[in-house]
Every structure is written in C-alpha cells, then in structure tokens.
Amino acid sequence: MTGFSxxxxxxxxxYDVSSRNPQVLDAVVTxxxxxxxxxxxxxxxxxxxxxxxxxxxxPAAQNWRLADNDLSLLARASGMIKPPRVMLTTTPIDLNHDxxxxxxxxxxxxxxxxxxxxxSAPWLxxxxxETLARSIPFYAALSYDGRIEMSPSHKxxxxxxAAVNKHQRGDKGFGAALGPDAAKAAIAQFEKLGxxxxxxxxxxxxxxxxREFQNEIFSGWASAARETGDIELGDIVEWxxxxxxxxxxxxxxxxxxxxxxxxxxxxxx
Ligand SMILES: C[S@@+](CC[C@H](N)C(=O)[O-])C[C@H]1O[C@@H](n2cnc3c(N)ncnc32)[C@H](O)[C@@H]1O
Numbered sequence: 001m002t003g004f005s006x007x008x009x010x011x012x013x014x015y016d017v018s019s020r021n022p023q024v025l026d027a028v029v030t031x032x033x034x035x036x037x038x039x040x041x042x043x044x045x046x047x048x049x050x051x052x053x054x055x056x057x058x059p060a061a062q063n064w065r066l067a068d069n070d071l072s073l074l075a076r077a078s079g080m081i082k083p084p085r086v087m088l089t090t091t092p093i094d095l096n097h098d099x100x101x102x103x104x105x106x107x108x109x110x111x112x113x114x115x116x117x118x119x120s121a122p123w124l125x126x127x128x129x130e131t132l133a134r135s136i137p138f139y140a141a142l143s144y145d146g147r148i149e150m151s152p153s154h155k156x157x158x159x160x161x162a163a164v165n166k167h168q169r170g171d172k173g174f175g176a177a178l179g180p181d182a183a184k185a186a187i188a189q190f191e192k193l194g195x196x197x198x199x200x201x202x203x204x205x206x207x208x209x210x211r212e213f214q215n216e217i218f219s220g221w222a223s224a225a226r227e228t229g230d231i232e233l234g235d236i237v238e239w240x241x242x243x244x245x246x247x248x249x250x251x252x253x254x255x256x257x258x259x260x261x262x263x264x265x266x267x268x269x
Contacts, residue, residue: 006076009046011213012204016113017053020141021200021260028139028262029057032109039108041065043095044115048077048088050141054111055083067091067102096123096174103130113141117168117182120175124182128189131265138190138263142202144168146180147257152246156231156239163225183259190263199261208250217254218243 032038038060042050045066055062062085066077074090082088093102103110110131116124131138146168148161168179178185183199190197206214222240225231246252 004046004070004073006047006073008216009049009073011216013049013052015204015206015210015213016049016142019202019204019258020053021202023200024139024141024198024202024260024262025054025057027198027264028054028109028137031137031262031264032058032060035060035108037061037063039063039065039106041067041102041107041110043067043099043102043110043112044118045077045090046070046073046114048080050111050113051077051080051083051086051088053113053141055086058085061085061087063087063089065089065091065102065107067093067095069094094173099123099126100130103134103136107134107136109139110136111139111141114143116140116143116186117179118172118174118177119182120171121178121185123174124178124186124189128186128193128263131263132190132193132195135265135267137265138195139261140186140263141260142258143183143186143261144180145183145201145257145259147203147255149255150243151253152251154239154242156235159231159235160221160225160239163228163230164221166228166230167224183261186263187259187261190261194266195263196266197261197263199259202258202260204254204256204258206252206254208252210254211247211250211252214247214252214254215244217256218247 045068068074078090165180187197187199222236225236
C-alpha cells in the first residue's frame with residue numbers, strides 16, 4: 001500500500017462505497033433537500049471518490065470544488081466522467097497551511113473522506129472553528145477508529161494492531177496524527193462547539209473473495225509495523241506469510257473499523 005497512490009484509492013473505493021454509513025448520508029442529503037444549487041468543497045479529494053459517492057444523492061445542480069495537494073490525483077479527479085448536474089473545479093492546496101483559503105467563498109457543505117485520521121488535534125480544532133465560523137455543515141466519511149478484526153487469528157495479531165495504531169499517530173503532514181482517535185475526537189470537537197452531530201460506524205468488511213484488498217492492507221500493516229521497530233522482523237514475516245497464505249486459500253476475513261459523521265452548526269437550514 002503506497003500512501004495515497006491512485007491504484008490504492010481505486011482498490012479501496014468500492015469498499016468505501018459499501019461502508020459509508022447510510023443514516024449519516026441520509027442526514028446530509030436531507031439537510032440539502034430543497035436547494036436548487038449546492039456548492040460543495042471536498043477536502044483532500046484524492047481522485048474524487050466523494051463526488052462519485054454523493055452526486056447521485058443530490059437532485060440539485062452541484063458545484064464541487066475539489067482540494068488536494070497531490071497534483072496527479074487532482075488531475076485524475078478533474079478528468080473523471082462527471083455525473084449529471086455536476087460541475088467540478090480543482091484546487092491544488094496544502095490544507096495544513098491554507099485550510100482557510102479552501103473554505104473561502106459561498107459554500108453550502110464541506111466534505112471529506114479518509115482524511116481525519118491523518119490530521120492533528122490542533123488542525124482538527126482549526127477545521128471545526130473555521131467551518132463553524134462560516135456556518136457550513138461538515139460531512140467526514142471513513143475515519144479509521146482503531147478497531148481491527150482478522151480471521152483466522154494469529155499469535156502476532158495484537159502486536160501488529162498495536163504497531164499499526166502507533167504508526168497511525170505519526171506525523172502525516174499536519175503534526176502528530178490523531179490516527180485511531182480521530183473519529184471520537186472529531187465528534188467531540190464539533191459537539192463542543194455546539195453542533196448537532198450524526199455519526200455511525202462505516203467499517204470495511206472483506207471476505208474470503210476480497211483477496212487483493214486484504215493483501216494490500218496486510219502488506220501495508222507489515223511495513224508500518226516494521227517502521228515502528230516494535231516487533232521482531234522474523235515475527236512480522238511469519239505473520240505476513242500466514243496472512244497471505246490464508247488469503248490465497250480463500251479463508252481470510254477482515255473488518256477495519258471506521259466512523260462517518262455529519263456536523264450541523266446550530267441555525268443551519
Ligand atoms: C486516504 S487519501 C483519501 C482520498 C479521498 N478523499 C478518498 O477517500 O478516496 C488522503 C488524501 O489526503 C490528501 N492530503 C494529504 N495531506 C494533504 C495536505 N497537506 N493538503 C491537501 N491534501 C492532502 C492526499 O493527497 C490524499 O488524496
């Protein structure tokens with residue numbers, strides 16, 4: 001799993017789509033129902049998965065501003081086959097430095113997915129303050145929440161999970177990352193500032209036939225565990241070999257905990 005490569009984002013997208021929490025999505029759609037034209041900013045858009053996930057849910061004409069600091073992902077987002085009624089613009093921007101610029105102008109909704117676990121507590125607070133100062137509702141999908149279940153089990157599983165969660169807390173460009181605490185922290189932060197927050201689980205669920213997806217995840221976790229230096233290399237190799245053998249044999253299942261949330265500032269429609 002190489003960071004945010006387009007290949008990895010494409011591989012995970014169908015799992016993200018089926019994981020998105022339907023009640024949280026309904027709350028987003030309901031809030032914007034009755035609007036003729038919706039202006040949306042998608043933070044850390046990647047190749048545009050949030051547009052593809054949401055566009056058909058809004059009957060209104062939509063104007064999406066897609067923000068990311070990866071020019072190659074932005075180029076893919078810009079070239080996507082646009083759903084009906086959708087206008088897109090792309091904004092190359094470093095959200096750590098220039099979050100406020102990304103939110104400028106008339107905006108009805110801010111969205112993101114798979115971003116909050118990368119950001120720090122101070123950046124999350126800044127995001128909450130800046131969106132609320134503009135009275136913009138905020139939808140954040142697919143924040144990793146630290147829960148991992150693998151079947152069948154292996155004696156090194158718990159050490160790998162601990163190492164993955166430690167690695168998740170490293171700096172991903174926004175200061176020390178919230179990692180597995182992101183979802184809880186985001187809900188608490190927006191509630192503290194007076195928002196009504198709808199939230200729910202949005203777990204990745206992979207079964208025996210989801211071989212490529214599971215192999216990518218297990219390889220990424222083995223690399224992350226190695227980077228922490230907390231586990232003997234021999235144990236990591238034994239664990240990864242076991243996991244890959246189970247995947248190849250069609251016996252492996254995996255659940256990775258995620259949370260979706262939608263924060264509505266008081267006084268929004
Ligand atoms: C896990 S990917 C999620 C992409 C997309 N939202 C999705 O769900 O497919 C994280 C995204 O955050 C972007 N990103 C990371 N750090 C960033 C920063 N400082 N400024 C802007 N974008 C950033 C990456 O380029 C990548 O597109």
